Amino acid sequence: MELTGADIFVRCLADEGVEYVFGYPGGAALHIYDALYRQDKVKHILVRHEQGAAHAADGYARATGRPGVVLVTSGPGVTNTVTGIATAYMDSIPLVIFSGQVATSLIGDDAFQEVDAVGITRPCVKHNFLVKDVRELATTIKKAFYIATTGRPGPVLVDIPKDVTAHKCEYEYPKSVTMRSYNPVLKGHPGQIKKAVDLMLAAHRPMFYTGGGVILGEASEALTDLVRLLAYPCTNTLMGLGAFPASDPLFMGMLGMHGTYEANMAMHECDVLIAIGARFDDRVTGDLEKFCPHARIIHVDIDPASISKNVPVEIPIVGGAEAVMRDMIKLIKASKKKPDKEALAAWWKQIDQWRAMNCLDYDHDSKLIKPQYVLEKLYELTKGDAYITSDVGQHQMWAAQFYRFDKPRRWINSGGLGTMGFGLPAAMGVKMAFPKETVCCVTGEASIQMCIQELSTCKQYDLPIKIINLNNRYMGMVRQWQEFFYDRRYSHSYMDALPDFVKLAESYGHVGMKIEKPGDVEGALKEALKMKDRLVFLDFITDQNENVYPMIAAGKGQHEMHLKPCKAVVPTDRELA
């Protein structure tokens, strides 16, 4: 039987096993929305802004490992998703975005709500398609899911003109697709793996540095096995937190600009660096000239272009993290060579000295609420097992430092693009996927306002997220940089004219709480976590002067960290008023 393009579209999603579509209707997508109305297999979640749809699908994908799906209309519908698509692209998240387009006969005429969606998104997608013929629709959708989810994952956009959704053809969903120009490699080169293992076993001061690729490649177990087998220290990037259990004594904490003293010092002093699924981002390396000056580097990555991009590598291995690490484990177990016990003992002794610096310490006796304290309590009360999404800024770094993730896919944040506004919609996607789990959005009063309209979506679909708003009345990270590098000229970083967040939450039908004293933090969190069926907006009024430490200033080496809390005082609310 012949089906319309719109019905084919919906059938494709159902056959692909898509559970949820996050979207917003409009003219060019109306045939598709009509087809959605006439079925019950694919559930559509109506967001309040298309950016929210992209972030929600992204949160869903990060938490589940399955592709997130977005459906929007042409023109502003698709331009509004661009920030969300770029966010997913930078963190290699599998998304498939479907955008309506004006009819093929109108393309290029500057028609109403026409925009060159394929052109606008080209630099921030893994691939994109414009479907010009209904007979190509099913295959194109199959290709989109295939490309988005294999190799180094990423967003794929499919632009569908309105007339294509009205035209009819026979429907058949391809079971698989092959593309002559796209064949991701999973298995690493055996010779290279052998070389890497020899170097790993010969190390005196080894260090594992692993990133988001371990999580994306479902390789957390393999990593944990490998690191424990060797008993070498392991650090995770911001994107890689949870890949190795934070409660394991071999874990060094996060590395990089706001990483721990011990992780960054160990990077600087190590003689063999084993990088897996990490991309030597500038926030990790600092000054490249000073990066890991003593290390011979092994780099495992599924994307050949990530290897030797920023830092030259001695042993490159192109392959999936899981497959390569399993091969490494086999070789190590079979090898007669064993790690040098004496050298390792000395290395751990040195590491323990760095750890004794207690670099994440903060003032526990303050009369003001310390943001770190809120996160420590949140960690305790949720037993480290909640899904934590975050926005971008100081609160994000504190969450990364103080919420110690033992499992992968629990920490959901915009690492590469650094998108404020990500946290709340991402939490919606996570909560859709795991309705029974505790999902918290750690945010700040600046970030939360960038997608706050989604509180309405949370009400409609009954998504009882806990919003941990660390409200310091500043764009905290901007303020911190201005304090350090701009002689305390706090240019446009003060958040004036804030809404009453309690009333705001209540007006959306949620519960709002304002917490102003350190003594009230634990009680408020307990109360909020008990309300399993309500979204609770916890507005914590925190110390405005708190800075994120340790800190490596941009352009400095990993061993050049700022540790001492700065005594500088910023203008308080009253002075500014």
Place this chain on the structure above:
Amino acid sequence: MTRHIISMLLENESGALSRVAGLFSARGYNIESLTVAPTEDATLSRLTLVTSGSEDVIEQITKQLNKLVDVVKLVDLTEGPHIERELLIIKVIANGTMRDEIKRLVDIFRGRIIDVTETTYTIELTGTSDKLDAFVQAVRGAGIVEVVRSGVSGIARGEKNLRV
């Protein structure tokens, strides 16, 4: 900084060329010339571009190009023996005694005069980019009206080939 000729087979799809061009502008690589046309297989185009950069940059360029879903196969021709050619069409002022002088230059460079008016010659010349540069330099004195260059095309010497 060395000059490289990178030649690739592209899916003959709309937008494939802009993916390649977009990659170069987005990542700040330079393109000295770029030429593209269909092959004997209607589903494939052959794109040849000339770029320059350090070895590291060239390695990144080839890796990033290989990542593009529309790029089927790629070769850096300058890594081995190869032949490169570029087509030049140039219109120059040809008056009085200069007409003979230009004619002689065209013969020396083994070009051809393909159109003539009372005051101009239009000349066709193929060769390496260096040779075309030298010719343009040689006729500069006569007065150049217009220069059209095709960009470099190339192919590997011997048995080596770029096929799917």
